[in-house]
Amino acid sequence: MLRHLFTLIWNRKRANLLLISEVFFSFVVLFGVSAVLITTAKNYLAPHGFDYEQVWRLEVRAGQGLEMPRAELDDVLRQVKALPGVQTVALTSGNMPFIFNTNNSIFRYKGKESPTTNVYDADDHYAAAMQLQLREGRWFAPTDDGSNHRPVVISQDLRESLFGDAPALGKVFTYGVPGAEIKPENEFLVTGVVENVRMSSDFNAAEPAVWLRLLPYDTTHWETANVLVRVAPGQGGELQEKIARTVAGVTRQWTTEVRVMNDDRLSKRRYTLVPVVGLSIMGLFLIVNVALGLFGVLWYNISQRRAEIGLRRAMGATGASISRQFLGEMLVVTTLGVLGGVLLAVQFPLLGAFDLPAQRYLLAIAAATVAVYVITALCAWQPSRLAAAIQPAMALREE
Structure with a gap:
């Protein structure tokens, strides 16, 4: 089955290369966003090492x-x-x-x-x-x-x-x-x-x-x-x-200004949170665009392969097997794109980039991998159902 899927992918290598590239760049961006979010979350949960509650900041000027x-x-x-x-x-x-x-x-x-x-x-x-x-x-x-x-x-x-x-x-x-x-x-x-x-x-x-x-x-x-x-x-x-x-x-x-340290903390938090929120919005925007792109490409593939689907159905293939075929093709294409992204991402912990612990990069790789597979599976699910519903007589007549 896997060999058959690779054969189908190779036969449509030009279209699939575009999908692999899209998955690759999506993985890279999601990896970067995940690394930032994981680092930010771990920093937020770490202890401050001092107690800022009930501390005021007094500035006395001559x-x-x-x-x-x-x-x-x-x-x-x-x-x-x-x-x-x-x-x-x-x-x-x-x-x-x-x-x-x-x-x-x-x-x-x-x-x-x-x-x-x-x-x-x-x-x-x-x-x-x-x-x-x-x-x-x-x-x-x-x-x-x-x-x-x-x-x-x-x-x-x-x-x-x-x-x-x-x-x-x-x-x-x-x-x-x-x-x-x-x-x-x-x-x-x-x-x-x-x-x-x-x-x-x-x-x-x-x-x-x-x-x-x-x-x-x-x-x-x-x-x-x-x-x-x-x-x-x-x-x-x-x-x-x-x-x-x-x-x-x-x-x-002499003049005096009294500030509550916790107020300073909350003010600094709002300022430093802006780039994190902006990066998260960019990541969400990317996910939506990738999902729409994948959905459209799969939909187009089905419309171009109706004769192939009708022939398989006429030879006895069930709707479930047709659906599994399209899902399998998409997951194999996704795996090829993810492997390229992982090879790039593992260079960061190996080179010690940005002085971050290797564990955070590995978590970011895992999070980006899961996100890409979930997105592609969801995008492939509905088109694969449409492929499974194609009747052989209708597909062959149209051809």
Whole structure:
């Protein structure tokens, strides 16, 4: 039976080559869409590595042309922390989670170079405010004040890229610029390792991260201070007004903006979801067009092969066998197109393209294969029924 199907396909090789090409390109597009959707879904379901609930983002700005002394800023933070409903206050850098502000670099340790790494400034209270999950070591503490190197905490993925399976605590690494002068402030001492974090958006994968300790009681003058405020459950606008008034009570020249981190997350989610939705719509549009094209081609094939069908029916073939023949031909043609697509798709995990795990590519190949077979089977079902219903006398008379 299979040999007979191949013979029929070869006899109509020009028309079937067009079908195979259509199936091939459909598979490739569906493979790409599936890879993106699977990656997005897995990222969305992965843990963030920190707790963004009940965290507010406080931005304090000095007046135009002014700077805020660190001692005065620390006094403001103490007053904010003393407010009822505030649990923890932490000073950090401007690249806070879920906003369009990044700061990244590359680091080096004994010839090993890290991937692009997010760099955050953090004080001793940052871990409590964000509820980071420690895997090794500890967070910053006053005992680090006398350190000869700048204390840092790194994420697990950065630890693996720099140190592999070797111990990381107590190791010193530097910026990854070859030939750059190594200064004491650019030598980083690992004091702790935390779980991987996803601070970009709900749909982005975890990225390597390092937190550099902000030295307390330094003489730096700040133009803008970024503060994380963890509040008790149920707090809202009233506490936000109290925080703004507390900051304004220090000096009227300072301005304050309070944002809820979860609102930032939802806003970033809507922005990053747009390309995913657009790609899904493109995939759906492709599926509809492929289905219509296949349906039309099969319908045309039946009209061109009515004499063949009538002859087979006259020789005793049943309607069910005619239907199976057309379904079988279409599935064989689909298999040839899918095999070409699979040969192309398996190059992605073999070459490590886009730094995605091989498992996601394999899932995308499986999803695209199933989708193509389902589409072609559905499109071939109705035309094959029409072929089975052709009566031999009618077909031969028309011929």
